[in-house]
Amino acid sequence: MATALPKRSELDENYTWDLGAIFPGEEQWRASADRVQGELPGLARYRGKLGDSPQELLAYLKAWEELAVPVGHLFVYATMLSDSDTTNQQATALKDQGRAIFAAFMAANSFAEPEILAIPQEKLDRFVEEEPGLAQYRHYFETLRKRADHVRSPEVEQVLAMASDVLDTARTAHGTLADADLDYGKVEMEGQQVEVAGGTINSLLRSPDINVRQQAWEQYADGYLSVKNTFASLLSGGVKKDVFVARAHNYQTAVDAALQQNFIPRAVYDNMLDTARRKLPVWHRYWSVRRRALGLDMLHPYDVFAPISKEQPKMSYQDSVDTISKGMAPLGEDYVEPMRRGLLQERWVDVYPNQGKRSGAYSSGFYGTNPYILMSYTGDLESTSTLAHELGHSMHSYLTRSAQPLVYGRYGMFLAETASNFNQAMVRGYLLEQNSDPQFQIAVIEEAMYNFHRYFFIMPILARFELEIHTRVENGQALTADSLIELMSDLFREGYGPEVEIDTERVGITWAQFPIHMYLNFYVYQYATGISAANALAAGILAGEEGAAERYKGFLKAGGSLYPLDTLKAAGVDMSSPEPVERAFSVLEGFVDRLEKLTS
Numbered sequence: 001m002a003t004a005l006p007k008r009s010e011l012d013e014n015y016t017w018d019l020g021a022i023f024p025g026e027e028q029w030r031a032s033a034d035r036v037q038g039e040l041p042g043l044a045r046y047r048g049k050l051g052d053s054p055q056e057l058l059a060y061l062k063a064w065e066e067l068a069v070p071v072g073h074l075f076v077y078a079t080m081l082s083d084s085d086t087t088n089q090q091a092t093a094l095k096d097q098g099r100a101i102f103a104a105f106m107a108a109n110s111f112a113e114p115e116i117l118a119i120p121q122e123k124l125d126r127f128v129e130e131e132p133g134l135a136q137y138r139h140y141f142e143t144l145r146k147r148a149d150h151v152r153s154p155e156v157e158q159v160l161a162m163a164s165d166v167l168d169t170a171r172t173a174h175g176t177l178a179d180a181d182l183d184y185g186k187v188e189m190e191g192q193q194v195e196v197a198g199g200t201i202n203s204l205l206r207s208p209d210i211n212v213r214q215q216a217w218e219q220y221a222d223g224y225l226s227v228k229n230t231f232a233s234l235l236s237g238g239v240k241k242d243v244f245v246a247r248a249h250n251y252q253t254a255v256d257a258a259l260q261q262n263f264i265p266r267a268v269y270d271n272m273l274d275t276a277r278r279k280l281p282v283w284h285r286y287w288s289v290r291r292r293a294l295g296l297d298m299l300h301p302y303d304v305f306a307p308i309s310k311e312q313p314k315m316s317y318q319d320s321v322d323t324i325s326k327g328m329a330p331l332g333e334d335y336v337e338p339m340r341r342g343l344l345q346e347r348w349v350d351v352y353p354n355q356g357k358r359s360g361a362y363s364s365g366f367y368g369t370n371p372y373i374l375m376s377y378t379g380d381l382e383s384t385s386t387l388a389h390e391l392g393h394s395m396h397s398y399l400t401r402s403a404q405p406l407v408y409g410r411y412g413m414f415l416a417e418t419a420s421n422f423n424q425a426m427v428r429g430y431l432l433e434q435n436s437d438p439q440f441q442i443a444v445i446e447e448a449m450y451n452f453h454r455y456f457f458i459m460p461i462l463a464r465f466e467l468e469i470h471t472r473v474e475n476g477q478a479l480t481a482d483s484l485i486e487l488m489s490d491l492f493r494e495g496y497g498p499e500v501e502i503d504t505e506r507v508g509i510t511w512a513q514f515p516i517h518m519y520l521n522f523y524v525y526q527y528a529t530g531i532s533a534a535n536a537l538a539a540g541i542l543a544g545e546e547g548a549a550e551r552y553k554g555f556l557k558a559g560g561s562l563y564p565l566d567t568l569k570a571a572g573v574d575m576s577s578p579e580p581v582e583r584a585f586s587v588l589e590g591f592v593d594r595l596e597k598l599t600s
Contacts, residue, residue, distance in 0.1 A: 006196050008085040014086070015317065017348035017372045029077055029094065033101060036070050040108045043067070049153075050115040051123070054131035061137060065111055071105045072366035075100045080350075080364055083374055086180035087356035094302045099172075101167045106161035111154035113144060114322070121145070139561055140407050146600040147261065151251040160248055167245070170237035171519035173428045176514045177234075179358050184223040188217045196231060198359020199376035205305045217302035221506035224513060231512040232481035238519040241472045246521075254470045258522035260576060262412050263563045268575055272528050273467075275581045276460035282585060284497035285455055286592045287448065291499055293599040301492075301507055305450060308599060309442040313381055317351055318344075318376075324391065326507065327427030330541050331549050339395055342370060349373040349387070359368055360516065361386050363420075363455070364392030367406055371397040374503045381447040388427045390452075392420035400559035408561040413523060415564050417530025418537070419453075419556060424451055425538035438598050445595050452531070452588050458510075459527040463493045466522060484511055485563045532584040533573045539583075540572060548572065578600065 023029040046060040078098030082091040124141060127502065136194070144151070151157065168374035187204065189212045196219050206215035224231060239254075239437045254406035259266055291299040293308045315323065321343045325336050342348035350357075353376035361375040371394035377383045394420035400411060431444045465488055469479055485508030492507045517524050538553075540548040555571035568575050 004193075004198070005197065005353055005357075008088070008354045008356065011352060011354055014347065015349075015351040016347065016371070017080065017150065017350040017374070019077055019080060021346070022073050022289075022369050026090075026094065029074065032095065033074055034416075036067065037104070039067060040104055043108045048115070051119040054127035054134055057119075057127060058131055058133045060112065061134075061407075064112070067105065068406060069367055073369060075102045076364055076366050076369060076372075080372060080374070085177060085354065085356040086358055092176075099168070103162060103165035106164060107158050110157035110161045113151050114154045114157060114294060115120045115247055116141065116144060117148050117151055136421060143263070143563075146263070150251060150260070152249065152259075155362040156248070160245065162558035164381070167241045168519075170234040170241065171516070174231065174234045174238075174464055174519065175358065175515040176452065176513075177230065178224070178512070180356055182223045182227070185219045187212055187219065191390055196223075197353070199353030199357055200378075201359075201381065202305070202382060203378040204230060205302060206307055206382070208307050210303070210306070213302040213306060214300070218503075218506060220513075221503075223508055224509045225505060228481040228485070228512070231485055232479060235469075235484065235511065236473070236479040236519060239469055239479065242470060243473050253474060255467060255522050262414060264414055264565070265576065268529065269522075271578045272525055272532075272581060273460060273463060275578060276456065277454060277464075278498070280495055280583045282497060282589050282592065283495060286595075287496060287499035289592060289599065293431070293595070299496075300501070301496075301500065304453065304500075305446075307443075308437045308446055308595075309432075311439050311443070313440060313443055314379050315381065317377055318378065318389050323384060323431070324388045324423070324427055326389070327430035328423065329571045330426070331553060335395065335399075335553065338398060339391060342394070342398075343391075347369055349375065349390075351375065351377045353378070361390050362516075363390045363397065365394070365397055367401050367409060369394070371401075381443055382450060385424050385427070385447050385451060388423040389420040390591040392423035395419070395423075396556050397557040399553065401447060403557035404559040404561055408559045411558075411560045411567075412564055413520075413526045414529060415555075415567060417526050418533040418568065421531040421534030422538050423454065424554070425465055425535050426542070429538065429542045442595065442598050445591050445598070447593050449588075450596070452591070455527045455531040456584065456588060457495060459524045461488075461495055462511070462514065462517065463522075463525040464491055466518065466524060470522075479550055485509055529575060529581070533568055533575055535584045535587050536573045536580045537571055 023032065028283040043063060046063065050057050050060055070263055075098045078091070078094040082088065082095035084090065119127070127139070128138055152160070158520075179198055186193040186195050187206070188194075189207060189209065194204065196204065196216050201216060201220050205213050207213050207216075242257075244255040249257060251257035251260065254268070259269055279566065287299055287304075290304070290308065292302060294306055296303060321340065328336055328339065348370050350373065357376065358374065361373070363371055363373050373387070373390040373394055375383070375386050375390060377387065393416055396411065396416060401409060423444040428444060428448055432441060435441070468487060469484065472479065485505060488511050489502060489504045489508035492510070493502050496502065511518060537548070537552055541552060551571045555567055558567045558570070562570070567577055573580055
């Protein structure tokens with residue numbers, strides 16, 4: 001009996017996201033697209049006039065916001081429709097058009113920041129004093145002034161904005177190739193043929209059958225290796241884009257651009273990389289504990305998620321919603337009630353895998369839409385954890401949008417990954433407290449280690465990889481498939497240590513299995529900083545620290561209205577210090593200790 005992923009049309013719509021809440025259908029989307037494209041030229045009336053009066057400046061900012069909302073809706077709808085089924089060519093075309101409209105919107109507004117910067121500081125201060133409506137933009141003006149050396153002339157900014165869609169082609173092509181065009185085959189599991197895909201690989205690697213794990217892992221890697229040169233060309237294009245955009249904005253390097261644009265000190269980035277590398281012996285010990293618990297002479301990469309507990313908990317989607325709700329209860333009903341409503345009534349979540357569905361998970365949405373979630377729920381603790389993680393993002397967006405104007409709606413990934421990992425830490429704490437059965441405890445710790453593995457092992461390795469390949473391109477060196485595979489396998493060999501046997505080619509192609517992350521300029525390090533801040537914040541709330549829950553919700557509502565480190569500091573975490581990263585590794589070490597005792 002063959003088991004294939006269902007077609008999109010075969011899914012129960014109650015477990016798909018409600019895109020109709022944005023646009024009832026394609027006809028309405030196209031009508032809105034036509035209206036937006038007709039209104040874009042109207043922004044030109046403000047060009048050259050932003051310094052004329054506070055009223056003129058405010059009028060432009062309001063016009064920008066009023067147009068940004070429908071542009072955001074067009075982009076979000078088309079992207080999510082395509083991600084639901086990447087084989088749907090009509091949806092792909094809509095996505096391309098949405099991206100083009102977004103690029104046109106950016107180009108139409110490209111004159112604004114150079115013009116605002118041309119207003120003398122004293123005059124701008126006077127504008128803010130004279131026009132009360134400008135007061136809410138004070139922080140925005142301040143951050144813009146700090147980026148003054150990296151904002152180019154209106155003409156250059158317009159060209160860069162117009163080119164943004166073209167420059168993103170490599171990322172789009174990588175995702176389409178990985179999710180729509182590659183066939184990774186099937187593996188036999190429990191008498192059935194199961195399709196290997198981005199939406200199923202994690203559950204296959206959790207199989208207790210080593211043959212299933214090995215075959216699935218090898219076929220998945222081999223799919224990427226079969227077109228390794230194409231993936232390498234695409235990644236090279238993505239890195240060259242990062243370097244080009246950084247240099248075009250007068251940054252010395254791509255990493256400088258990523259950090260300085262988000263007001264993150266280089267010391268925070270370097271501390272994360274240094275600490276993660278220094279703490280690799282913690283991982284080496286974990287591999288040793290895991291190998292012994294599984295009764296293996298040598299661990300392989302396809303064994304790092306193999307179940308140790310004799311009984312893996314199974315949870316329906318409803319069970320997961322209930323568990324997450326109880327885990328987040330310390331934050332109060334004003335957090336839990338809208339979250340449950342979104343999960344069970346408003347169809348925020350695209351729950352189950354289907355043919356052509358984009359791999360991975362994410363939270364999306366915009367002002368005036370639901371905070372949508374894409375995932376591939378498979379009924380295990382990992383799925384519950386993934387749902388909790390993405391809900392952290394979605395509730396962050398939900399509360400930010402309820403408290404902040406559009407100008408502060410973007411809070412950046414440095415803060416976003418704190419909110420997502422916080423939810424996982426809270427739910428994990430609830431599960432460990434509620435059920436003392438040793439096998440259940442082992443299963444929860446395994447899920448925790450899976451999460452830490454991704455954020456404190458994989459992501460720091462990807463961050464080191466990312467820094468090296470950008471440096472090579474900045475120095476004029478070429479990126480080839482073989483050189484990328486060699487670099488990646490060397491980093492994993494160091495991380496795995498003597499307990500794990502390395503398959504150089506298949507481990508080395510891991511970079512290609514991240515079709516989004518590797519194309520977002522110096523994005524991945526924020527997973528490690530995020531899990532560090534998250535565990536520190538969750539520890540205070542789980543310990544019943546007075547005021548901790550309200551401070552945390554204040555962090556979520558702040559959005560981008562403060563600098564990232566200031567937002568976290570107000571919540572109770574100082575990320576300018578190495579202490580939160582060290583504490584997170586202590587949490588990790590504590591899980592290794594508990595697992596060793598439970599499996600001895």
